[in-house]
Amino acid sequence: MxxxxxxxxxxxxxxxxxxxxxxxxxxxxxxxxxxxxxxxxxxxxxxxxxxxxxxxxxxxxxxxxxxxxxxxxxxxxxxxxxxxxxxxxxxxxxxxxxxxxxxxxxxxxxxxxxxxxxxxxxxxxxxxxxxxxxxxxxxxxxxxxxxxxxxxxxxxxxxxxxxxxxxxxxxxxxxxxxxxxxxxxxxxxxxxxxxxxxxxxxxxxxxxxxIQDFIEESGGGSAVVVVSPDAGLLAPLLAGDGVTLTTREPGRFEVRGRTAPEIGDIASGHSLRIHELTPTQASLETAYLQLTQDSVEYAGTTRKAA
Amino acid sequence: MTIALERPVSTHAQSLARGIHSEWIKVRTLRSTWIGLATVVVIMIGFGALAAAMATGSVTDPGGDGGPPFAGAGPLGTALSGANLAVLLVGVLGSLAGAREYGSRMITATVTTMPRRWQVIVAKSAALAAVMIPTAVIAVMGAYGVAMGILGANGNATVALTDDGVLSSLLGMVGYLVAVAVLGLCLGSLLRSVAGSIGTVVGGLLIVPALASALLPDSWDKVLQLLPSSAAASFTEVGMAGGSTLSAGAGAAVLIGWVVALMAGAVVAIHRRDV
Incomplete structure (x- = not known):
């Protein structure tokens, strides 16, 4: 000890x-x-x-x-x-x-x-x-x-x-x-x-x-990655209280606040196609970065496209 | 590939004796130790033999006037002609022993295994003395024996070990070599730099005495007697840089004082400073 x-x-x-x-x-x-x-x-x-x-x-x-x-x-x-x-x-x-x-x-x-x-x-x-x-x-x-x-x-x-x-x-x-x-x-x-x-x-x-609590408390929590050719139609249907959607690329987005079965049911209820439905656990890396972003002493900078 | 826990490991309390054992393993497992020690022996005996040969006239200085260049030195001084150089080399070896772990950062492992840090200085000094004492005895007695052999064979004056003061001078030289090695070790540990420590040893033993006696007024002589090299001259009876008017006993006490003071400084420093 x-x-x-x-x-x-x-x-x-x-x-x-x-x-x-x-x-x-x-x-x-x-x-x-x-x-x-x-x-x-x-x-x-x-x-x-x-x-x-x-x-x-x-x-x-x-x-x-x-x-x-x-x-x-x-x-x-x-x-x-x-x-x-x-x-x-x-x-x-x-x-x-x-x-x-x-x-x-x-x-x-x-x-x-x-x-x-x-x-x-x-x-x-x-x-x-x-x-x-x-x-x-x-x-x-x-x-x-x-x-x-x-x-x-x-x-x-x-x-x-x-x-x-x-x-x-x-x-x-x-x-x-x-x-x-x-x-x-x-x-x-x-x-x-x-x-x-x-x-x-x-x-x-x-x-x-x-480590489990750390990842959960970081706010990252679990999310579901959805890949769908009908993303544009599906996304508005998923919206609701406490639900956030993040789009990284066309046809692919991340949902927080809904489980994979919920998303699947909503999609099938409206006859929308889903190609991928993946529950993800926030990684330690994400949780860590969120926690330490304010306390990084030697931060590198990258030029971001405007 | 698992860590063998089947065979229980028995460990003992860390003590000064175990610290000395550890440092002894370190000293003898570095090739540079043996090269350095061998060089000390070669220098002492080589210079003694060369000086003796020159004193007999069988070897002459090609640039000189043909007369024996060591005519002024007694037989003992002739035999110990390599002393000045050997002392410097020994100071270098001591500096290495004290400072090399700071260069490699090995000192972090040493201090972690011996957190009662005064033991690090004492154990390193003991291990160094353990190789330095026999080396100095071989070098000094070897130089004496070889030089007397050459001098005697050519009919020059020699001195016997039983002659007044001869054995004590030789033992004094052994003691001086060992003391300088330990001084170097303590300086190396204090300065944490091999180069800085070597510079200080050379400066303190060679340059300072020579400069000071040349530049300072005679009234400073009493102070200059307290330099390590002058103190040593009182009991080695070999003309080191700067003569001595101290008695042999007083000179030995002064030199021991230097060793104790520097060792105390090294102990205080290793306790106070972060590694």
Whole structure:
């Protein structure tokens, strides 16, 4: 369990993390979302004491991280997979880290095998590809079977096999009763993996809820996509209180406030043709964008056709 | 591909001893460590042998007047001709040991595994000393043995280990090399930059003493005695940059003071700063 209590980090006049309070529970995967610069990494760094909070506290299983008995066995952190001394082999890198809590060769070999790096473990880390480096970072995080895992963008650079593996692994770790805090920019990935979400923007918590509630409460809700050659006739018939229609292209529109069977019945009642009738669930991405559009710090602009 | 949970992992409390073990693994698994240490040995013995050969006249400086260029230095000084260069190299190795993890960001992993951060500085220093001490002994004693062999074979004056002050001078040089390595490590950790640390080591050991003794009035001599290089000259009895009027004991105390002060500074800094 991770408990954040009014956690704040200021760099000079700039506030990176602004009084975050949250409890990250064991047994589930908590997704940590937010735009670039929202304070995700800074928060994770404060949990393991890399950054000192300006005020507030971060507790890991009830203790300050710096006071834990065997830090590596308490928290496994993958914050920056490139933070490896390139001149050292992967195996020796893990041996050196493991030595701090008395972990030796056997466990290092087990972990190397489980992340699939045994064959390249003798090679200097600087020769590793992005994906291999990511696997090494994951190996380091898992080395001492920690109760708490902090993973900042763990799928970054992994191939499809690797992503699937990480997905299963995170599920196993959570099912095992561990606390898993995971940040990712990949919304589809997050939607597949996370049980719970904490969304931050400009250093503050924007949402802290189960992923299901998050999507439903975002206002996106469910919609039905209708494709019909008679769209022009059908649309007015569907209108009503609490019903919104959105047209993206001719002959295709989105209906909110009516279910698919209702729409089908209305169409058949008027002998109108329907080629497609698809209920859709708002995606995490849509919900997320809606929530964070006001708190994006580094927004790109695109020229829109007038 | 699942994470092996079948075999339970036994972990122990993180301690300074385990921190030192970790840093020891790091030191010995970098090829650059061994290259650097070998270079120290080669420089000390090579320069000692060359200087001894020149002192006997069997090797002459082609640009010189033919006289033995090391005639002024005693046999011990001749044997330790490589000391100035070796000291600088050792300072560079120390700087690397202290700062290279800041370049690679490996320091984040180090500090995460050793969150009681004073241990990072102490463990790194201990691991460095563990390779530096035997290296310095081999380099210094090797240079002494080879140089005395060359000098003796050609009928030049030699000194024996049992002669007054010889062994203590040699051990003093060993101590100086180790101290400079640790100074470099602490500077590297303080400055978080290999280049900055090397610059400071070279400046502090070579440039500052030379400039200061040339430019400052004589009344400053007492202060200049407190520079690490001058303090070391008191117990190595080898003409380092700037002579020394301190006693050997006082010089050793001053040098130890530098090491303690810089290490304390490095410890305070690593605790106060974000990584």
């Amino acid at each position: 991770i408990e954040l209590e009014r956690l704040t980090k200021k760099y000079g006049a700039k506030t990176a993390v602004d009084g975050i309070s949250a409890t990250i529970k064991p047994g589930i995967i908590t997704g940590f979302l937010g735009p670039n610069g929202a304070g995700k990494s800074t928060t994770m760094r404060m949990i393991v004491g890399l950054d000192r909070p300006t005020s507030g506290t971060a507790l890991v299983n009830g203790n300050r991280y710096a006071a834990t008995r065997a830090p590596l066995a308490e928290v496994g952190a993958l914050l920056d997979a490139k933070a490896v001394d390139g001149g050292r082999s992967a195996r020796n890198h893990l041996l050196a880290l493991g030595a701090t809590v008395g972990i030796g060769k056997r466990r290092v070999e087990d972990v190397l095998a489980s992340v699939g790096l045994t064959d390249v473990a003798h090679r200097p880390a600087k020769s590793f590809s992005l994906g291999m480096g990511q696997r090494l970072g994951i190996a380091a995080a898992l080395l001492a079977e920690p109760d708490v895992l902090l993973l900042d963008e763990p799928v970054n650079g992994l191939d499809i096999d690797g992503i699937q593996w990480i997905r299963e692994l995170l599920g196993e770790l959570a099912a095992d009763g561990r606390t898993v805090l995971l940040s990712s920019h990949l919304m589809t990935e997050m939607q597949l993996v996370a049980d719970h979400l904490i969304v931050i923007g400009q250093g503050r918590i924007l949402a802290d809820s189960s």
